[in-house]
Amino acid sequence: MAMKKQRSLLKSILLGLVILLVLVIYAYGFQVTKVNLDETREPRRQTQLTRILRALARPDIFTYDKEEFVVSLAVYTPCPADGVTLPEPDTSGPYMIMTPVCADPKSEVTVEGFNFEPNIEGPLNFIPPSGVSLQMGAIQTDADGHFIATVELPKRPDTVAQEIRAVTRRNIGGPHFSKNAIETWAKIVETVFMALLATTLGVAIAIPASFLAARNIMTPITSPFTSMALSILTLPIGAFIGARAALWMRALSDRLTGNIWVNLLALALIPGLIWFGLRWALPPEEVKKPSQGLRIARLLVMFAMSLLVILVLFLISALMMRIGQALVPPLKDLGFLGKFVAALGDILGLITPLLSALVGAGVLVSASGRLGQWIVEHSSAALNRSANLVLGTAAGAALFAMLGAGIDWLYQFENLALTLVIPAIVGGVLGAVTAIVLSRRATLPIGFVIYTIMRTLFNGLRSIESLVMVIVFTVWVGIGPFAGVLALALHTIVSNAKLYSEQVEAIMAGPLEAVTATGANRLQTIIYAVIPQIIPPYISYTMYRWDINVRMSTIIGFAGGGGIGFLLIQNINLLNYRAASAQMLAIAVVVASMDYISSKLREKAI
8 A cells, every 4th residue: 555655646747847847848838939018019010010900901902093183272381471362262162271370380280181082091291382292190081072181381381372282083984903913923833833843853853863762672672792883983984975975966967956957857867767776786586696796787777876865866956946936926926936946955955975974974874784694603612712802902992083073072172182093092902891891792782772872862951941051043043933943843853753652662562572473574574563553653743742732832932933922022021912912812822722623633632
């Protein structure tokens, strides 16, 4: 019994300590966040809050054409020595009287108006002989068009009559959209298409990247040390060859694209030549085993056809740009179609060298990997160990030297010994030690390494918000929606690639094992066992990402990324809350509409 009481007392003490700790944490949170309710009681802040809330409740969407009415009243300040005799006002229209009829400067007088438009407001100004308008106050008429205002005469003494002028405006005709509403519509359309382009670009890159970040796809991939070392050595060589080949073909295409007829003739002939060349180099069936000379000839033809493919891409790029620019004037209002064609051609011309470098690196890495596998299978243990020692040392030195060069480019150390020589030596030593420690037929988990690198890259970039990314892109491409598209696309790539890869990891293993058991290669396994299982969730994630990008597009403009956010932050900075209210209303309508549309599309697609 005593033990139970002690335990109960101990639990009560622990609970009390936990509650006390929570209170201390929240008390410190109040201190850090500077919670101060005294500010909310200040009359000035309450007045400002009321003004803002009333402005937000009246969004600037509709407006009327205005007709201006000006009613003047003669006034003497100070009173003339011989007194003042004013003519009788014309009571058939709007008129004003002042009591008293004259007064000294800085005196208070009462201005009364009659026959004005009911329920209107406007300024009440004092007009001295100089013609400079000085606002004395404001008027607000009642339902009968009458107002009374007590104002102070300014310190503008003069012997001649001066004026008190009331300026009012009356609505003419029916309501129509205001300039702010039209600008808001244009920007909200821009926002939606920013999200569309960013989603399309991001998903196109995220889908293939997601397979590289899927553990169940990448972990089984291993490679012999010899193949790995050769791949590291040949990767930069292949990328360099691909990039140089693209530069050669670009120079040749520049000569052919000077005349459009030559360009068209080249595009008509070269694809046929490529088809025949590839048919000869890659025959569907071999009658007999080809000789070594024939194999070399086929490799040379395939290399030549690859160069011609690059040339065709550049020719298509130049032709699209020429046609697109030529279509802009005749299409007039539809000239954006011509600009679109020209932009696609320009994009093709920009990415062709990159694609060429990637293909060159991929081909050479694949060939070197096969060569490494052949060396492992057909060489003696002593020869293989010697080859691994040499290749490991060279690969380690090359890898660390490339990393050092990248660091030097970023931080500009300009010290070759620090960024090139020392990393190369360290890498060479590590490569040699690895070659000595590993057995002859040991394999390296290259797939797991790629998976880890991709996941780390996705997590790092995903932690940076698009609002920060757009700052970098505005420096690169300038302020506007294009920078917003690039920022949203980058965030879409890293976010969706992670979601897609997790979906790949969650697929059922049965179909994967069944397709693998038939002898299918890795690409066939992905096509027939993985893709059928991931299509529905991929569609769902893509639609949801478009919804997210629409909402993010509304604030991306705060940092210069275009869209409705750019207009919203301008009006907030100018304290134009009625205009800002119209933009916030448009954002709410678009976000709600996109949420409804995307949910319906997901229901139909899944």
